[in-house]
Structures are given as structure tokens and as C-alpha cells.
Amino acid sequence: MTVTTCPALNLPAPYGSCPFDPPPAYTAAAREAAVSRATLPDGTACWLVTGYDEVRAVLADARFSADARTPGFPFLSAGQRELATAKPSFIRMDDPEHARLRRMVTKDFLVKRIEELRPGIQDIVDRAVDRMTEGRTSADLVADFALPIPSLVICLMLGVPYEDHDLFQSLSRTLLDNRTSRPEAERAHAELMVYLAELAARKRREPADDILSRLAARDDLTDQETASLGFLLLVTGHESTANMTAVSVLALLRGPDQAELLREQPELARGAVEELLRHLTIIHLGLGRAATETVRVGEVTIPAGEGVICMLSTANRDEQLFPSGADFDLTRDARRHVAFGYGIHQCLGQTLARVELQIVLTTLLRRLPALRLAVPADQLTYNQHAIVYGLRELPVSWA
Numbered sequence: 001m002t003v004t005t006c007p008a009l010n011l012p013a014p015y016g017s018c019p020f021d022p023p024p025a026y027t028a029a030a031r032e033a034a035v036s037r038a039t040l041p042d043g044t045a046c047w048l049v050t051g052y053d054e055v056r057a058v059l060a061d062a063r064f065s066a067d068a069r070t071p072g073f074p075f076l077s078a079g080q081r082e083l084a085t086a087k088p089s090f091i092r093m094d095d096p097e098h099a100r101l102r103r104m105v106t107k108d109f110l111v112k113r114i115e116e117l118r119p120g121i122q123d124i125v126d127r128a129v130d131r132m133t134e135g136r137t138s139a140d141l142v143a144d145f146a147l148p149i150p151s152l153v154i155c156l157m158l159g160v161p162y163e164d165h166d167l168f169q170s171l172s173r174t175l176l177d178n179r180t181s182r183p184e185a186e187r188a189h190a191e192l193m194v195y196l197a198e199l200a201a202r203k204r205r206e207p208a209d210d211i212l213s214r215l216a217a218r219d220d221l222t223d224q225e226t227a228s229l230g231f232l233l234l235v236t237g238h239e240s241t242a243n244m245t246a247v248s249v250l251a252l253l254r255g256p257d258q259a260e261l262l263r264e265q266p267e268l269a270r271g272a273v274e275e276l277l278r279h280l281t282i283i284h285l286g287l288g289r290a291a292t293e294t295v296r297v298g299e300v301t302i303p304a305g306e307g308v309i310c311m312l313s314t315a316n317r318d319e320q321l322f323p324s325g326a327d328f329d330l331t332r333d334a335r336r337h338v339a340f341g342y343g344i345h346q347c348l349g350q351t352l353a354r355v356e357l358q359i360v361l362t363t364l365l366r367r368l369p370a371l372r373l374a375v376p377a378d379q380l381t382y383n384q385h386a387i388v389y390g391l392r393e394l395p396v397s398w399a
Contacts, residue, residue, distance in 0.1 A: 009048060010041075011041065011048070020247070020251060020280055035048070038309065047297075048286075051318060052322075066091065069085050079175075079181055079185035090229070090232070095344065098344065099344070109349055109352060121356060122363070131144070133398070138395065138396065138398070139395075141246060142242070142246050147242040149242075150241035151238040154237030157233075158211045160234060168234055171188045171191055174188040177386050179385045196227040197227040204216040241352075241353045241356050243389060244276075250377075251279070251328060252365070263369065268331070270354075271330065273354055277339040277354075283341075289308045321336060371396055372398070
């Protein structure tokens with residue numbers, strides 16, 4: 001491939017008519033070249049990486065820094081800059097500091113540990129269906145189902161009181177909205193950090209069997225680091241899965257043949273979830289990196305000090321790896337997708353997300369076979385300005 005000669009693409013690009021597809025400008029850029037020039041909202045130039053091989057190459061290369069404080073790191077808003085640089089979590093650090101902090105919580109998200117949680121998650125999901133359907137024939141699937149389930153699961157794992165969910169959900173929405181101003185982001189970040197620091201202090205005095213208690217008991221973590229780890233796990237632990245749940249259900253409702261296939265063959269759930277992750281790729285704004293050295297990526301040389309945005313959504317539609325990649329096919333082998341990123345910063349909670357989605361989707365299809373949209377699909381609204389793409393609400397009925 002060669003570098004496009006088209007003008008630099010202004011980021012972020014507007015969405016098209018299909019809510020499941022990347023913005024058309026990103027798809028067009030990917031057809032033209034795997035690496036091309038782009039312009040950030042503040043006028044700064046950066047590189048847009050859209051090809052599957054090239055995205056993996058960048059994310060696996062230590063010469064591309066994940067530290068948002070690195071010169072040239074790309075930002076789509078002042079609020080995003082504040083969230084990433086004020087008091088960065090380990091996903092915004094490079095090794096060895098990244099590895100030191102990540103190791104402290106890795107064991108809680110190992111496959112064996114998460115699989116042990118499967119019966120408990122199934123119980124949470126069944127209870128959520130019971131509450132949603134009691135005395136009703138319709139509901140907002142986002143507020144009544146998709147959001148409460150991962151929030152409750154991560155609260156139990158972390159040791160965060162679920163009765164505080166209105167607080168952390170509201171602050172999370174503010175922090176993950178790309179339109180949030182820097183002062184708004186600063187206030188939301190500070191409020192959530194204070195909440196978690198105070199909670200960690202209580203855990204130190206009265207420990208329990210949860211992640212925050214174990215972190216608070218460590219001598220090699222500062223209070224700030226404990227709160228920062230809790231912040232990352234709490235925000236990502238409910239927002240990403242909640243959004244992925246809602247758009248997955250919508251994709252199945254709009255593809256009834258695929259829904260019926262999964263309903264009749266629930267053993268397809270693991271592969272179905274991988275295809276949904278690939279097809280939907282809810283990190284629509286990409287992953288930022290900054291080159292610390294001059295690096296060759298594909299046929300392009302990226303100079304040191306320049307920013308890169310890796311578009312996971314177009315990488316997951318790359319025709320060389322996923323033929324007819326724009327199509328939604330639950331029988332596809334989609335295991336090589338990069339919806340959770342790639343390399344050492346690959347999503348820590350990916351196994352938990354997979355298990356939650358497998359249970360949620362098969363349970364809904366089994367228990368509510370008549371589930372359908374309660375409004376026309378074109379009336380649905382989306383969080384198009386959020387770091388994590390999703391639905392604002394999803395009105396459904398089942399009678």
C-alpha cells in the first residue's frame with residue numbers, strides 16, 4: 001500500500017447512516033491506504049492507522065508510547081487530555097511502571113478466576129431479567145438491564161457499594177464524553193478520585209474479600225495509586241460492557257436470523273460474542289500512541305514526536321483477514337479481532353466482558369423469545385461523542 005495523496009482527514013469524522021459501521025471517512029481512508037495523515041481538532045497533524053496488520057504493529061511496538069504525557073500524543077478534546085494526563089492509570093503508562101501496576105490486579109481477571117464467577121454472574125443476570133419484566137411488558141434495556149449488570153458485577157469484585165452507582169455512573173459519563181470541557185473533566189475526575197481514596201481508606205481499616213481491600217493493604221502502593229487503579233477498573237468495568245451489551249442486543253434484534261441461530265444453538269455463544277466484538281468495535285475513536293523514535297509502519301515512516309491513532313473499527317473490517325468484513329455473521333471465526341486492543345496494553349477485563357456478554361445474550365434470547373424494538377430503529381440515539389460508543393436508551397418490549 002502507499003500513503004494517500006488525499007487531504008488530511010479531520011478528526012473525529014462524522015457518522016454515516018448505519019449505527020454499526022465506522023464513520024465512512026475512516027472506511028474510505030482505509031481503502032486508500034493503511035496509514036494516512038489526519039488533523040486533530042486543535043489543528044495538530046497526526047497519523048491515522050486503519051489497516052489490521054499496521055494497527056497490531058503499532059500497538060505491539062514499545063517505540064509507540066501509551067503515556068499520554070509523551071510529546072506528540074494525540075487528543076481529540078481538552079477533556080480527554082485532562083482525563084489521560086492529570087493522574088494517569090496504568091493503561092496510560094509504559095513499562096516498567098505499567099507492568100508493575102498491572103500485575104497487582106492481573107490475578108483477579110485471569111480466565112480461571114472469571115470462569116469461577118460464571119454461576120454468580122448468571123444469577124445476577126437472571127435477577128435482572130426478573131426485575132425488568134416484573135409487572136411490565138416493556139422497558140429501557142440500557143437503564144433497566146445493560147447498565148445495572150456490569151455495574152453490580154464490578155462493584156462486587158472491587159468492593160464498591162452498589163448503592164453509590166448513580167454517583168460513579170454519572171461521573172463516568174462526564175469523563176468519557178468527548179465534548180466534556182477541561183474544567184468539567186477536572187471536577188469529575190477529582191470527585192471520583194476522592195470517593196475512591198476515601199473508600200480505600202475504609203478498606204484499610206475494615207478489609208474484606210475484594211480488590212480494593214487487597215490493594216489498600218499493600219505497602220508498595222500510594223493512596224493515589226490505589227485510587228487510580230480503582231478508578232480505572234470501576235469506570236471501564238461497567239461502561240464498556242454496558243454499551244457493548246446494548247448495541248449487541250440491537251444488532252441481534254435487527255438481524256433476526258442471527259438471533260434465531262443463537263437462540264437455537266446457545267453453544268455458539270462464545271464465537272457469537274467474538275463476532276459481535278469485531279463487528280461493533282465500540283472504541284470508535286481509536287487508541288492513541290506517540291512515536292518516541294522514528295518508526296517504519298507498513299510503507300510509511302513515522303517520525304519521532306508525532307502522534308498516531310489506531311482505528312480498531314477499520315482494522316476489524318480489514319478484508320484481508322475478515323472477508324466481507326462489513327457483514328454480521330455469527331458463524332464467522334472472528335477470534336483474531338482487535339476490539340480489546342493488542343500488545344501489552346490489551347484490555348485487562350476482556351475475559352470478564354466476554355463471560356458477561358455470553359451469559360447476557362443467551363439468557364435474554366432464552367427467556368424473552370418475543371423481545372423486539374419498541375420504537376422504530378431510526379429513532380434511537382447514540383453516544384457518538386463518547387470514548388466508548390453506545391446507545392442512550394433502547395426501548396424494547398416482549399409481549
